[in-house]
Amino acid sequence: MxxxxxxxxxxxxxxxxxxxxxxxxxxxxxxxxxxxxxxxxxxxxxxxxxxxxxxxxxxxxxxxxxxxxxxxxxxxxxxxxxxxxxxxxxxxxxxxxxxxxxxxxxxxxxxxxxxxxxxxxxxxxxxxxxxxxxxxxxxxxxxxxxxxxxxxxxxxxxxxxxxxxxxxxxxxxxxxxxxxxxxxxxxxxxxxxxxxxxxxxxxxxxxxxxxxGRVPVRGLRSLSGARGRTAAEMARATGADSGVLVAEQFWIALQGLLTRASWHNELVAVFAVRVDDLQRIATAFGTEAAADVARAWRQSVRHHVPAAARVGEDGPSALLVSTVVVSAADARRAAERISQGAFEDLRTVPGAVLPTVGVGVALTDDQGWDAAALVACARAASVGGEAIADAADGLDPTRP
Known part of the structure; x- marks a missing residue:
């Protein structure tokens, strides 16, 4: 030619x-x-x-x-x-x-x-x-x-x-x-x-x-809206008290928790919980269906985390959770509760399409008291999870 x-x-x-x-x-x-x-x-x-x-x-x-x-x-x-x-x-x-x-x-x-x-x-x-x-x-x-x-x-x-x-x-x-x-x-x-x-x-x-997988179309905003909104403003936007901190508030709370825990040598766990299929659900079934799934998933995560845990935004399809745990095994059980709880709760949503949820854990025993390192390790561990019912099956809380 x-x-x-x-x-x-x-x-x-x-x-x-x-x-x-x-x-x-x-x-x-x-x-x-x-x-x-x-x-x-x-x-x-x-x-x-x-x-x-x-x-x-x-x-x-x-x-x-x-x-x-x-x-x-x-x-x-x-x-x-x-x-x-x-x-x-x-x-x-x-x-x-x-x-x-x-x-x-x-x-x-x-x-x-x-x-x-x-x-x-x-x-x-x-x-x-x-x-x-x-x-x-x-x-x-x-x-x-x-x-x-x-x-x-x-x-x-x-x-x-x-x-x-x-x-x-x-x-x-x-x-x-x-x-x-x-x-x-x-x-x-x-x-x-x-x-x-x-x-x-x-x-x-x-x-x-x-x-x-990282950014939704403008019609599918994260439920918390723009940066800098207070918890009260988020509640008004969603019609209920979401109990989820905006990113800036969560990072301040996490840094404070790490500082106090270091004084007493307590073990802190950071969980990254992400849902990977919201964009596909929005494309296939509409943004309203994706918003229903996202809302139910967020409420489920908040419901199944430890009572003293703080939950915060981490982008449009991910949440971060920080709490004090007794041991690595305790952190694993918490991750399993989040995963299994999300599965059961999403099954009850009328017409819900079950997304893929990943749960990753990082511990201060492994990553030290650096908030950025803990969050990065938890995020990496949460990516590419199994189907939602099995998201915690291979989870090793001592490994980033």
């Missing part, structure tokens, strides 16, 4: 642009979420890269377009990795600086070569950066909360294959040059465009599914 460069670039740009538009539009109709915003940036950088390369293909005097394209292409992969780090609740400052540095290096390599750099100006630097960020993204998909989400495995595989492709391009480019027959046939811009299309489609599907 004889394909010309301009046609392939146009079709690739069209595919990447449509995919980016779909994801960004979906981001607009959902509540703000840092992961979604970062990935939206990646889907914006992709069309920019293809547009820049298309400009270069049409006007060879516009050598600066290669610098823009290389930097945008590197940003696409690096921001996918950055979004995965944010999904796993990992530190972002150094990683974000690395993303910016990668884009600057990719553009700088072309600018240093200048107008005489030709078609492949800065190619080695770009291939190296794409390989590094692709491997980092693959590793991030296989750790933390993403590791328990099987859809992230597909993204990990594609990122690894893309990294292998870029590494092969780098090696062949350095050894045989871009004019070699092998490079022109298998590793030039045209085959690379097909690889880009595959990566874009898989990234769109996986990112959309992963984001859907």
């Amino acid at each position: 004889d394909l010309d460069l301009t046609s392939v670039l146009v079709m690739t740009a069209l595919t990447v642009s449509v995919s980016g538009a779909v994801f960004i539009t979906d981001t607009v109709v959902r509540r703000d979420d840092a992961v979604g915003r970062i990935w939206a940036g990646a889907f914006l950088a992709g069309p920019l890269a293809l547009l820049a390369f298309l400009v270069w293909a049409q006007e060879r005097s516009a050598w600066w377009a290669v610098a823009v394209g290389n930097a945008a292409f590197v940003s696409t992969i690096s921001m996918m990795w950055l979004g995965c780090r944010r999904y796993n609740e990992r530190r972002m400052a150094v990683a974000a600086a690395g993303v910016v540095a990668g884009a600057v290096l990719a553009a700088g390599a072309v600018l240093v070569a200048g107008p005489d750099g030709g078609d492949w100006a800065g190619a080695r630097t770009m291939y190296l950066l794409l390989t590094v960020f692709g491997v980092l993204g693959c590793v991030e998909c296989l750790r933390g909360a993403l590791r328990a989400t099987r859809v992230a495995w597909a993204l990990a595989v594609v990122l690894m294959l893309h990294s292998a492709f870029c590494l092969l391009r780098l090696v062949v480019f350095a050894v045989a040059g871009p004019d070699s027959g092998f490079f022109e046939t298998w590793l030039s811009t045209i085959p690379a465009s097909f690889v880009t299309v595959i990566l874009t489609i898989v990234a769109l599907v996986t990112a959309s599914v992963l984001r859907a």
Whole structure:
């Protein structure tokens, strides 16, 4: 098949642009979420890269377009990795600086070569950066909360294959040059465009599914509403005393509990309880059905936690619980009560669709008195639970 460069670039740009538009539009109709915003940036950088390369293909005097394209292409992969780090609740400052540095290096390599750099100006630097960020993204998909989400495995595989492709391009480019027959046939811009299309489609599907599990559409708000609302305001919004603290209030209460418990060397347990199917229920049966399930689930969690426990918001489909326990076995029994209680209570909701509920536990014996570490471990343990009736079957409260 004889394909010309301009046609392939146009079709690739069209595919990447449509995919980016779909994801960004979906981001607009959902509540703000840092992961979604970062990935939206990646889907914006992709069309920019293809547009820049298309400009270069049409006007060879516009050598600066290669610098823009290389930097945008590197940003696409690096921001996918950055979004995965944010999904796993990992530190972002150094990683974000690395993303910016990668884009600057990719553009700088072309600018240093200048107008005489030709078609492949800065190619080695770009291939190296794409390989590094692709491997980092693959590793991030296989750790933390993403590791328990099987859809992230597909993204990990594609990122690894893309990294292998870029590494092969780098090696062949350095050894045989871009004019070699092998490079022109298998590793030039045209085959690379097909690889880009595959990566874009898989990234769109996986990112959309992963984001859907974190953020509801605007019609399916968390029952507590906006940040900063008091318990009384929440009660008025839901028509009953929800007994669930907003996130800021819960974190203040948790820090106070940890401080007091440390004075007496008491054991504190943090439970993360999440429901994974609200978005699917809303899509299949309507937002009203999903809201009924969410309301019953929240009331059930509050009913079955220990009497002295504090329950707080942790996003639209998760709750956090903190309490003092006697032992790890006591924490396990509490988790089982929450899981089994939720199952029984949701069965009584008329027309309810039983969602998947995960319960994770973190103990100060293992994680110390750091509130952030306890919550992160409990969240990670709650992801990817079994069916609601069996959510606590494999729970080890001594393990994050």
